[in-house]
Amino acid sequence: MREGKGEAILLPILSVFTALVVGAFIIPFSDPNVLAAKGFMETLSASWAAVRNAYSAMFTGAFGDPKMISAAFQAWQATGETKGLLNAFRPVSESLTIATPYIYAGLGVALGFRGGLFNIGAEGQLFVAGLAAAFVGYSITGLPFLIHLPLALVSGALMGALWASVPGFLKARTGAHEVINTIMMNYIAFRLTDYLLSGPMQRPDGLPITPNVLPTSYLPLLFAEPMRVHWGFIIALALAGVVYWFLWKTPLGLEIRMVGANPNASRYAGIRITVITVLTMALSGALTGMAGVGQVLGVDHKLVRAFSSGYGFDAISLALLGNSHPFGVVLAALLFGFLRGGAARMQSVAGTPVELIRIIQGLVIVFVAAPEIIRTLYRIGSSRKQKSAS
Amino acid sequence: MPPVLELRGITKSFPGVLANDHIDLTLNEGEVLALLGENGAGKTTLMNILYGLYKPDEGEIFIRGSKAEIHGPQDAIRQGVGMVHQHFMLVPVFSVTENVMLGSELTKAGVMLDRETVSNRIKEISSQFHLDVDPNSKVEDLSVGVQQRVEIIKVLYRNAEILILDEPTAVLTPQEVEEFFKIIKSLVKQGKSIIFITHKLKEVMAIADRIAVLRSGHVTGITTPKEATESSLANMMVGRQVLLILNKKPAKPENVVLEVKDLHVNDDRHLIAVNSVSFDVKAGEVLGIAGVQGNGQRELIEALTGLRKVEAGEVTMMGQDITHSSPRKIREAGSAHIPEDRQKDGLVLSFPVAENMVLNTYYEPPFTRGLNLRHDEIEKVAQERVKSFDVRPPSISVPVSNLSGGNQQKVIVARELSRPITLLIASQPTRGLDVGSIEYIHGQILKKRDEGCAVLLVSSELDEIVNLSDRIAVMYAGRILDILPAAQATREQLGLLMAGIHEPNAARA
Numbered sequence A: 001m002r003e004g005k006g007e008a009i010l011l012p013i014l015s016v017f018t019a020l021v022v023g024a025f026i027i028p029f030s031d032p033n034v035l036a037a038k039g040f041m042e043t044l045s046a047s048w049a050a051v052r053n054a055y056s057a058m059f060t061g062a063f064g065d066p067k068m069i070s071a072a073f074q075a076w077q078a079t080g081e082t083k084g085l086l087n088a089f090r091p092v093s094e095s096l097t098i099a100t101p102y103i104y105a106g107l108g109v110a111l112g113f114r115g116g117l118f119n120i121g122a123e124g125q126l127f128v129a130g131l132a133a134a135f136v137g138y139s140i141t142g143l144p145f146l147i148h149l150p151l152a153l154v155s156g157a158l159m160g161a162l163w164a165s166v167p168g169f170l171k172a173r174t175g176a177h178e179v180i181n182t183i184m185m186n187y188i189a190f191r192l193t194d195y196l197l198s199g200p201m202q203r204p205d206g207l208p209i210t211p212n213v214l215p216t217s218y219l220p221l222l223f224a225e226p227m228r229v230h231w232g233f234i235i236a237l238a239l240a241g242v243v244y245w246f247l248w249k250t251p252l253g254l255e256i257r258m259v260g261a262n263p264n265a266s267r268y269a270g271i272r273i274t275v276i277t278v279l280t281m282a283l284s285g286a287l288t289g290m291a292g293v294g295q296v297l298g299v300d301h302k303l304v305r306a307f308s309s310g311y312g313f314d315a316i317s318l319a320l321l322g323n324s325h326p327f328g329v330v331l332a333a334l335l336f337g338f339l340r341g342g343a344a345r346m347q348s349v350a351g352t353p354v355e356l357i358r359i360i361q362g363l364v365i366v367f368v369a370a371p372e373i374i375r376t377l378y379r380i381g382s383s384r385k386q387k388s389a390s
Numbered sequence B: 001m002p003p004v005l006e007l008r009g010i011t012k013s014f015p016g017v018l019a020n021d022h023i024d025l026t027l028n029e030g031e032v033l034a035l036l037g038e039n040g041a042g043k044t045t046l047m048n049i050l051y052g053l054y055k056p057d058e059g060e061i062f063i064r065g066s067k068a069e070i071h072g073p074q075d076a077i078r079q080g081v082g083m084v085h086q087h088f089m090l091v092p093v094f095s096v097t098e099n100v101m102l103g104s105e106l107t108k109a110g111v112m113l114d115r116e117t118v119s120n121r122i123k124e125i126s127s128q129f130h131l132d133v134d135p136n137s138k139v140e141d142l143s144v145g146v147q148q149r150v151e152i153i154k155v156l157y158r159n160a161e162i163l164i165l166d167e168p169t170a171v172l173t174p175q176e177v178e179e180f181f182k183i184i185k186s187l188v189k190q191g192k193s194i195i196f197i198t199h200k201l202k203e204v205m206a207i208a209d210r211i212a213v214l215r216s217g218h219v220t221g222i223t224t225p226k227e228a229t230e231s232s233l234a235n236m237m238v239g240r241q242v243l244l245i246l247n248k249k250p251a252k253p254e255n256v257v258l259e260v261k262d263l264h265v266n267d268d269r270h271l272i273a274v275n276s277v278s279f280d281v282k283a284g285e286v287l288g289i290a291g292v293q294g295n296g297q298r299e300l301i302e303a304l305t306g307l308r309k310v311e312a313g314e315v316t317m318m319g320q321d322i323t324h325s326s327p328r329k330i331r332e333a334g335s336a337h338i339p340e341d342r343q344k345d346g347l348v349l350s351f352p353v354a355e356n357m358v359l360n361t362y363y364e365p366p367f368t369r370g371l372n373l374r375h376d377e378i379e380k381v382a383q384e385r386v387k388s389f390d391v392r393p394p395s396i397s398v399p400v401s402n403l404s405g406g407n408q409q410k411v412i413v414a415r416e417l418s419r420p421i422t423l424l425i426a427s428q429p430t431r432g433l434d435v436g437s438i439e440y441i442h443g444q445i446l447k448k449r450d451e452g453c454a455v456l457l458v459s460s461e462l463d464e465i466v467n468l469s470d471r472i473a474v475m476y477a478g479r480i481l482d483i484l485p486a487a488q489a490t491r492e493q494l495g496l497l498m499a500g501i502h503e504p505n506a507a508r509a
Helices: A005-030 A032-036 A040-063 A066-079 A083-088 A090-114 A122-139 A145-174 A178-197 A231-249 A251-261 A263-268 A273-300 A311-321 A326-350 A355-369 A371-377 B043-050 B073-078 B096-101 B115-128 B144-157 B174-189 B201-207 B230-238 B297-304 B327-332 B342-346 B353-357 B375-388 B405-417 B435-450 B462-468 B491-498 B504-508
Strands: B005-014 B017-027 B032-037 B058-063 B066-068 B081-084 B162-166 B193-198 B210-215 B218-223 B256-266 B272-282 B286-290 B310-317 B335-338 B423-427 B454-458 B471-476 B479-485
Touching (some): A005 A032, A005 A355, A083 A090, A090 A231, A090 A273, A122 A178, A122 A273, A145 A273, A231 A273, A263 A273, B017 B043, B032 B043, B032 B201, B032 B230, B073 B081, B081 B144, B096 B115, B174 B193, B174 B491, B201 B230, B256 B454, B272 B297, B272 B479, B286 B491, B327 B335, B335 B405, B342 B405, B435 B454, B454 B462, B471 B491, B479 B491
Parallel strands (some): B162 B193, B286 B454
Antiparallel strands (some): B005 B017
């Protein structure tokens, strides 16, 4: 972290805020009432209504409707009926469910960043890891839950690690750039998935989907249906803590960060860069792979061709937004989870296209990547070091 | 007649630093004004203001008595101010002519480059000022000294009357410096006025007509070589008494610690950089390797410290073969390494001072116990080292990038010298540092020698080599031309060797 700690927190918050403000100027263009409005005042008030509706729908979509929640609470206190509660909190649960793969994948990419490696291959890694977890989940029978689930989790993570360590090895051995090779590994992973889903791992009815995994390999739900948030979310949070401990409190973590910060000085300090490079990629791939594993074992209970909606690519933005810090990544992943969670309701209730969320996500990243924009907008004293006298 | 150039009350501040504080300075026609000061004194800032790269907060510039508005290098050039930068701004694969015309291309019929006219003009300038440069040669084929003359021609071609030379001698051999001084004299004789930026006292005494000393943004004195002495100038630069001559006890060399036999090493382009080099370093002595930069010193040191592959030959340390050992093995065998480029190799700039203090020992107890890094132990040791080596960071938890160059180097010195070592390899240990830090680091190196450590010192500063070494090896084009006892070596002799001129009989005489 080059900036001060305060600024490292303030900048992302202001970036999100600014992105929402800019988004508000875009919403009216997709609103039929605004487009039909005549005259300046009418357009203005229709625009205001459109923005208000869209953002309030997004809020209730992401966190739940406050009225519903309080009504459900009263019903629960009066009758002990919990079904209302589950329904009222369902939006939060959905947001957290979406945030879960984001946390894993973001952590993986962030770990790579810390080690100076640009892992663009998260999407491919989560596919192959998901395939491995699904295979262990449906093909091995007769194991108890306490063995079957950990086995499925670990084999998924190992598969991700293996997949990512290939570009790591190529980089360490030949200097081939990991950006190119992780991208190429993505294509291989996608086509491998296509092949397996249309043949060896296809379920009997002929759809390009794997058979269902056995319940002994499910990541259990945290609450009851219809709340889909599962134990994968808790594991993701715990892993964020582990990644933090590993990177900052262990000698191996120090080595990874040292290689990332200055490979020359690392060589001088006696670190074997090739070993660290492969290891960093493997750990990064294990974490990003867990994003796929969590979806398969916790949500879908099978692997569907399109089960990832670009988690691996969004993870790059998340790592950037979270300043490649595990806790920053968790916050960024929650933000994306809530934005995505709210988007569906925004579209159905306010008629605002979901793509708006994509624009807002994009703007957040632009502002975080170009902090000078935010500094200028809010007149934050630039901490940028000017060239001092020499 | 008004002075050629006058600066009045120039003030420039950067966040947290007042780089120039109401500086008044005059330059007369046909004069060499030396601008002397440590790194960070504000010399370069002042010259960048004059050249239009920075805008001053306050103050005015007068050229020949009339107020000048300089908003960029183009303005400066138009008003007759030219600058020769410390790092050359030349395109190596272009010819001299092409380099000179770059940026102000002369054309025939509007589209064709008119190389001929430019080349004739270069020949004129070259003979007028005795520069001896062939306009048709490629820049990459020229020696550093000649490349510098190309830079000067570039400035003269643009009709500069005032030449600013920023640390021009940093890259030259002693003989090239002599040549360079002759050029300066011929420039001045023909009416050019020169500002000569440097921190080398000897050169100032040799070439300047007047000397302005800068310290932390102020002019602390204006004097002439007649009135000043080297030590009075040093005191003005640093603001306190400085020992220019080290108190050096005679060496008591003992057993051989490092032995290098017929070493061959390649550079990054796989060309031979170290060519059958042999020498030894004994406990309790300093072996200095003199030579102009780029003659294989870097590759030699990298090979000795395990950072570069040895192609052939043998390196032993205390009888143990370390020819192909890893950097970590060599360090653990009792060697310390102060690398040539502190920011590139010696430090992780974004890491705190504390972690940089244990950069190569973090994995040993007490810094690592079991799986865990012990930050408390690291900080304790860092505190001790900061104290005993007089490093002055704001705190040991700030990134080491926040420290000045001198303090950064002291972090490395503290880290390397606070271990029990039998061999110290120091490469350019004081490059770019202020007089105060140089004095301190030299003292520490000699202290290690007196404790019985073998010291291998590489430096392109001849003064540093002469002051510290007990024996001096001169490296040229990958070979060690000769090894002389320091007491017998003369500057002239070393200078000739550094230029590759070796007369074995004369040298030994």
